[in-house]
Amino acid sequence: MTETLDRRVRTYGGLGVAAAVLLLLWGHGGSPDSREFADPRPHTGVVYDDLYLEHRTTPGFPEHPRRVGAIVTRLRASGVMRHLLRVNPAPGPVEWITRIHSPAYVQRVRTAAESLGEGFAELDSPEVSISAKSYDVAVGAVAGVLGMVDDVMAGRVRNGFCAVRPPGHHALADRAMGFCIFNNVAIAARYLLEKHGLSRVLIVDWDVHHGNGTQAAFERDARVMYFSTHRSPWYPGTGGEDERGLGNILNVPLPTGSGDEAMRKAFEERLKPAARTFKPEFVLISAGFDAHRDDVLGGMNVTTGGYAKLTEIVKAIADVSCAGRLVSVLEGGYNLNALSRSVEAHVRVLMGD
Ligand SMILES: [Zn+2]
Secondary structure (H helix, E strand, O other): OOHHHHHHHHHOHHHHHHHHHHHHHHOOOOOOOOHHHHOOOOOEEEEOOHHHHOOOOOOOOOOOOHHHHHHHHHHHHOOOHHHEEEOOOOOOHHHHHOOOOOHHHHHHHHHHHHOOOOOOEEEOEEEEEEOOOHHHHHHHHHHHHHHHHHHHHOOOOOEEEEOOOOOOOOOEOOEOEOOEOOOHHHHHHHHHHHOOOOOOEEEEEOOOOOOHHHHHHHOOOOOEEEEEEEEOOOOOOOOOOOOOOOOOEEEEEEOOOOEHHHHHHHHHHHHHHHHHHHOOOEEEEEEOOOOEOOOOOOOOEEOHHHHHHHHHHHHHHHHHHHOOOEEEEEOOOOOHHHHHHHHHHHHHHHHOO
16 A cells, blocks of 8 residues: 555545545545534644654653543543544654754764663753654654645645644754754644745744744745734743744744733734734734743733633634634643643634634
8 A cells, every 4th residue: 555545544444445535536626524514614634653752851850641642532522623623644754853953963863862761861952851762753743734734735634733842943954952852833833834845924922931943944034924922021031022034923922920911912013013004814822831820931811711812813814814724733831731721712713713
């Protein structure tokens, strides 16, 4: 079986091999899933995989496998999961990882992880803990996000959420930082520009920390607009309003303790007008949920309902500008209850609930 067919069969597993072959011959115009007949709404996709649990970090480390476990459990228990179309990873992610990260860095991550047995090591700083499978998982996270991008571009899903880890927005071209190894969202943006031929991609980053890695990747590339709200002063120390790139970087630093209203205002008054001018062809969200008031690392006051509101605003931008094409990618969020409830609220809005 060819790799493409194998992937397609897995994607449409419920339809069986014969139907998958038929779909292959038919091309992308066909119905993506039999459930579509029962549910006329365009589907929201979800990416998750047990592989993402295998990036183990030092005991007590805030970024750990149970984060994704809690999200998946919550989506299942609430009944949301059965309305989502599970999307499979794209093949060949390493080729795209090296469009953002240096090949030497990618190799260094691989060697560092694969030389570990049962233990842990630091990668570049004490903020990045790795274990033997960390390279495979970080590559798998990128593959998941690129798979979702492909499925949104092909119209198989309208939008989607990627419950991936490790997170990405601090990762620099040749350095791991802040729990991040490969910059999932930056790689997705480059993939949209180079593989899918788009000209304008908007990245919205509402993680409580500034996405220094994403900003660094695009501060000299006006095809990508990067908008970030973040606590300031706070880790990693970047993200001042004066950091404008080519005019395509829009940072909104917020004081400690800011909540729903400050975030809503930033999105309504800063993001919306900028997006109206930029006219994105695709919207990516660096969806960190660590500005939640129950998060131990954030020091902010955003509520679960606040994340739903932000999602509404960004979804409306995508609806007006690019037929709703939007992919949201997990970044931070360290209180399992707040994280899983916020993701559920976020995904419900993506679904149109
Ligand atoms: Zn964060």
